[in-house]
Amino acid sequence: MVVMMMKKMEPRLLAIMFMASLFFPSFVHSLVRHYKFSVVLKNTTKLCSTKSFVTVNGQFPGPTIHAREDDTVIVRVTNHVPYNVTLHWHGIKQFRSGWYDGPAYVTQCPIQPGQSYIYNFTITDQRGTLWWHAHITWLRATVHGAIVILPKRGIPYPFPKPDDEKIIVLGEWWKSDVEAVVDEATKSGGPPNISDAHTINGHPGPVAGCIFQGYTLHVESGKTYLLRIVNAALNDELFFKIAGHKLTVVEADASYVKPFEIDTIFLSPGQTTNVLLTANQPVGKYLIAITPFMDAPIGFDNLTATATLRYKGTPPYSKTMLSTIPAVNATEVTFRFIDSLRSINTNIYPARVPLTIEHDLFFAITVGVNPCDTCLQGIRIASAINNITFVMPTTSLLEANYYNIPGVFTEDFPPRPPMVFDYTGVQPTNLQSNNGTKLYRVKFNSSIQLVLQGTAMIAPENHPFHLHGYNFFVVGQGLGNFDPEKDPLTFNLVDPVERNTIGVPNAGWAAIRFRADNPGVWFLHCHLEVHTTWGLKMAFVVDNGEGPNESLLPPPPDLPKC
Structure with a gap:
């Protein structure tokens, strides 16, 4: 033991x-x-x-x-x-x-x-x-x-073994209680206050009104480090950069990728990225910076968080080497990073992309306003998928499905928008959505293609969508309205990156494919917490297959009660 x-x-x-x-x-x-x-x-x-x-x-x-x-x-x-x-x-x-x-x-x-x-x-x-x-x-x-x-014992990484590994968690910080922030926004019907700082392993670096706190990444010359980077921020997509050093990307969302070298990586909330860092620069101190990305004219936390990479043997009081950081609207930097991601697609780690599709889904993402009798302005911002603002139940959806409890949800989530419009151009005048707890049911082992379409309604921006219970393959992305005739011709069905969270670009679309081989109820939602709060979410019901090995296990005896 x-x-x-x-x-x-x-x-x-x-x-x-x-x-x-x-x-x-x-x-x-x-x-x-x-x-x-x-x-x-x-x-x-x-x-x-x-x-x-x-x-x-x-x-x-x-x-x-x-x-x-x-x-x-x-x-x-x-x-x-x-x-x-x-x-x-x-x-x-x-x-x-x-x-x-x-x-x-x-x-x-x-x-x-x-x-x-x-x-x-x-x-x-x-x-x-x-x-x-x-x-x-x-x-x-x-x-x-x-x-x-x-990896399993005896199975090596599919890249050079690092000398050491470091965990770097990126986040956001509010000076006030986040529960109070949400409550205040709910009462007003408007957006919540933005965060007061970004953090690297819990430290913001120098921020006005704060005691200086900064994380230090200690390295030794000639050694290679595997940096395990997590974007745990609630609402901000982030750039990550280390002055004077290149980063070799080897993994995204716990899936190996074909290695490529880059100086700036990009993570949406919920995403993880592993990179190799070789300490091959002169002994000294180098700035580590995370900065937000936002290519839409809306409010966000635009503060930079900093840390220090420090070589062993660096003299005291050495100057920190600085670097240029991407502009907050550096869309081309995000595209350069995203377009470089490819599955390694080897015999050991194949990319099993579904080539035939049984459920062809198209989800339009909108942010509108709904009437609100209790809100200060009489209206409340509401997000929706295919015009459905998801209402969370008071009973667990998985329990309701498992025990066939009536009245908790319906199975009529629309596979396509009820109204076709110019999603990234002229918007409809009626911005109100319908409230409901609607799910979409599929049979076990069904193949699914889902196109997530961004729209220009009220607050257009990137939407990082996370699917529970599965990985998926990102077979295509683009700007503007998805063209069902032309765009599928450009899909990558050979080595697309495999992820669990995908950023839908501002005024654009992303197409994913996965096989529904995991029975249960699985959440799909925007990982910007503000949008999830506004109702930008839905769930899939995946039926049991044949026999116990393709069926959901019974609930545990200590499952919490509502």
Whole structure:
């Protein structure tokens, strides 16, 4: 038995020990990894305020989960805060284990204050960097952490082995309680306040009104480092750059890609990217910067967060080498990065793109306004897919489907917009959407093509969409309105990048394909939390297949109750 344990935290931090235990004889390659997560309030003064905020085990970012492909991960989550809580294991496919996926009122009811829930899932056919986060209201602003999935023992990386690995989590910070930010916006019907800073591993760098705090990445000359980078920000797409150094991209969303060299990488909220960094510059200090991307005229947090790459042996008080950073509207930089992503598509890691399609779906993404009797302005901003603003139920959708509970949802989510219009040009005068809890049902193992079409209604911008329960292949992207006759002729069906989160470009579209071989109820939503709050989400119901190996497992006995 191998046991790894962190030093016990002080009781005044209201945290418990973070433990990872490996139980199984040494001859068994797959292991059971146990973690204890205690959701607590923590006080801070380092991040521009003295507020209390929600954390896991008193850490921000939260603890990292380490596992190998085929391992089983068991996490006991205990809620010690006055909010309902769930945790989502972002990018974990959860094959037949949808009860542990985590989105509130989709696959489970929340863990109420004072209660616990044990998440239990096996990592199948995945390796790389993913992450976990709260999946209820805006708590994921501070409740998040990385997941590191190593290859099976004896299986090397499909790129040169690094000398060391580093985890870098990017985020956003509000000086005020994010729950209060959401409540205020809900009452007004307008947009919420933007964040006050961006962070790198919990540190913003120099920000006006804040005590200087900065993360330092320590390196040694001649060594190569695998940087596991996570964009955990709520609402901002981000550039990442290290002065004087090139980065070799080797993975996106825990899927290997054909390596390519670039100086600036781009991540939408929810996405992860692994890069190789070789410390091949003169000894010294080099600026690490993350800056937001926004090519639409709307409000956003435009502050840069900084950290320092420091070589071993750097003299004290050395100057930090600076670098130019992309403009906030540097669309060409985002395209250069996205267009370079390709699956490695080898015999070991094939790109199994569905070549025939059974469900051809077209989802138009809109942001409009709906009447609101309780809002200050009498209207509320509402987002919609195919004119449906999704209404979250008060009973878990997965339970309602499993037990055939009537009245929780309907199965009439429209596969296409009810009205065809110039999506990226002249907009319709009626901006009101229809509210509903509508799902789209498919048979087990169905092949699906989904075109996500951005629109110019009210607040046009990039929309990072995340699909739960699956990876998908990004077969095409473009600007303007999708042309169903011409654009499919340009689809990449050979080596498209495999992801779980895709950025739909401003005034453009993205096409994805996947095979629905995982039974359950699976959420699809914009990973900009502000848009999810406005209703930019839906869910697929995937039927059981034939026999127990193609069927959803029964619910666990400790599944939280609503």
